[in-house]
Amino acid sequence: MRHSIVLIALHRLALLSLLLVVSTASLAETKDYTITAPDGVTIAVQESGDPDGQPVILIHGLLGSHLSWEAQVRSPELQGYRLITYDLRGHGLSGKPGEAEAYTDGRRWADELAAVISASNAHNPVLVGWSLGAAVITNYLAAYGDDRIAGALYVGGVIELQPDQIVAHPEVYQGLGSPDLRTHLDAERAFLALCFQTQPDAATFQRLLANAALASPTMQDAVPSMTISIAEGLGAARKPMLLLYGAQDALVQPEPSVARAEVLNSHIRSRMYSESGHAPFLEEVDRFNRDLSVFVDEVTQP
Template sequence: MLHPKLVRGFQIVMVTVMMAVSVVALASTKHYTVTAPDGVTLAVQESGDPHGPAVVFVHGLLGSHLSWDAQMSSPELQRYRLITYDLRGHGLSGKPTNADAYTDGRHWADDLAAVIAASDARGPVLVGWSLGAAVITNYLAAYGDERIAGAVYVGGVIELRPELIAPHPDVYRDLASPDLKTHLDAERTFLTLCFEIQPDPITFQRLLANAALASPQMQTAVLSMTVASAEGLGSTHKPLMLLYGARDSLVNAEHSIARATALNPRIRSKLYAQAGHAPFIEESDRFDRDLSDFIDAANPR
């Protein structure tokens, strides 16, 4: 017969192994594709707890699902079903060459609806960064809020209007340049402007390489994307929170909050005093806690 201390030690080892296996299982990522109504293929990824409350993350201009790496590996968020996808013209998703594929905001709304439907996400919380917030707004305008639990806008584009977007005309001009060196230098400048607190060099280089995957046609056309703000933000009755960095160099946080709350007085907002355009990267631990609190409140047990 084994000594009781050996039995107890064996039990502790087995519990530790099972916990490690559980963490690995949660950390594993599922990859698949979804086809949008206009035929564009969208790359989708899932991680976290497949049985937890669903969260759909929508990245911003020149990003991809890699923008959300800190959230995908966050211990705070592993109890949720974490769904990301690459926007049209970005990352591993399809890159149509016609301008209308990017200027018509309904296409972006249809993409998000297709991801929600194909993933069978029940009452997800939508999280949109920068341009991703405008995608959610167009989704709300086209599909309403019946299928979602709420939304969080991070450095969100409320409308593509000069008073809401910080002026960087040279950067946006050069993003559309046919000269490759000019174009790539503009992508580096744009990415640098995303952060008040710059990420570590490896993360920055990965995000920069990721930006280079974005479609040139998309970068030329997207600044003319329609955003149905009144119909989307103005009509939703589900919880909606705006999170901005007070030092955002790409979006005017104060004016954006004012415009959003004018459209919908029920909207809540929060400023991260030290962060720039990407609080979820710059202050990821704080962001993850705020997001977790929002998800739990939107999904009462």
Template sequence: MFTIHPFRLLAALLLLVTLHAQARDYIATAPDGVTLAVQESGNPDGVPVIFIHGLLGSRLNWSEQLASPQLQGYRLITYDLRGHGLSAKPAGTRAYSDGRRWADDLRAVMQAAQVHKPVLVGWSLGGAVISNYLAAYGDQDLAGAVYVDGVIELAPEQITAHPDIYRDLISSDLRTHLDAINAFLRLCFQTPPPAPVLERLLANAAMASWDMQRGVQSMTVPAAEGLRAARVPLLLLYGEQDALVRTGPAIARAVALNPRIQSKRYARSGHAPFLEEPQRFNRDLAAFIAQLR
């Protein structure tokens, strides 16, 4: 039977308590004045890892990664995308439809955090943010990037059609809007998380800007420009049971743009393998970061 020496267990617990105590919150400001809520935890001297959540999410999506002992040696940085969570929610769809604004937001977070060669981890919409960043700024300031069921392009062959849900997300009728949020979030999981987690994520999703939900549906995603020129290691981690992004076509398109891209598929996961199979996901992420050194 596998046992853990009590002194090693105590040391690990003390490390977690110390790192938790070092967590801090601060604000980054985008070029257009949008303020972005940023949080850090983990080892401040470790490899910086910036987690970028998806549509209707926030930093709370990454709870399994922020609490993972495997990842505590890294500098873990999360932020709420514009229109989400505790970040600013500018009015009008123009603040969200131009993908360059999302790239500028990520750049502002990197500058506020004063990071050197971070690893980017983008889920769903967060993948589109990475592609916009690569197109706007290149990869010279990055160590690598991970797409997690990421949106490669807003193309019909890569995105599973749910026209009623996307229509109702931007409905001005509150009941219709909230029901669509519920339906959308449940499509993220092949295996739903525990009820308290799902309820928190539903409440989190209800905070998202309605203008953002209108504007982001026509967001520009220059994947061809961004991915094709990338030279840093890129990894795609996708759930085989994804009901929102079509895993096969999305991976095929990314690899066609950049044959150096590596990919792994999670047979039991839907759109959110980092929550559905967190231990495996955390191992895969840690292994990817380790090989960048």
């Protein structure tokens, strides 16, 4: 009898180990490909999760890449969705045009997102934009409307590049545009540190810092002049929109940003994470992933 119990226990342990291996493998599986934006820029796209699930397109912010969303892409709670990330122009593995117009023209960022939606054949996706990524969604809405999306979630979103909404850090932003490499890299490190009220672990911070160093200097210098068609985009949207901000955000002013958005669109909902800075999806991961899942289910259920 005792021998049988031991055999059953060993069998269960082996089964559990197999399930863990399969689960880890499924989380690691990623589909990588490139597309071409209408202006010829090559865009790196990544997919994970359930290929037959509800599409969720995650758009990173300034100096980021698809790696910004690792806590979502690797979350077991979100594996039922089709998770699509991509590197914005001038970032990560995507093309880095040398002319400023490729970054100051907000329509080009909108066309890029439209190309990702089309090439990935993402039907009725939920758009999630962090910081600069929110401005990309706004420009997409202005150019294409919201007929082809289910809803949009802004995280620490840039509503407008206006002094009352963006916290002034003149030395940091001047340093990002500096031709001196030391000054430039130090400014990137300072900018990244400002993204968090609670700093990530050392390995994550170092990875994100290396990620930032891949970003185009031309883009960093030009993006503060990016056009954002807010009235025609965010203001005209009728699909569900949720704005999430960290109350301790050191880069974007949460209250003026939400107030400006609500003036333009009374349908907008907002939520504040009291313990987070500019990156709630990394600082309060479990809460954010739950809120994301709830929002996606709310806006996609018939």
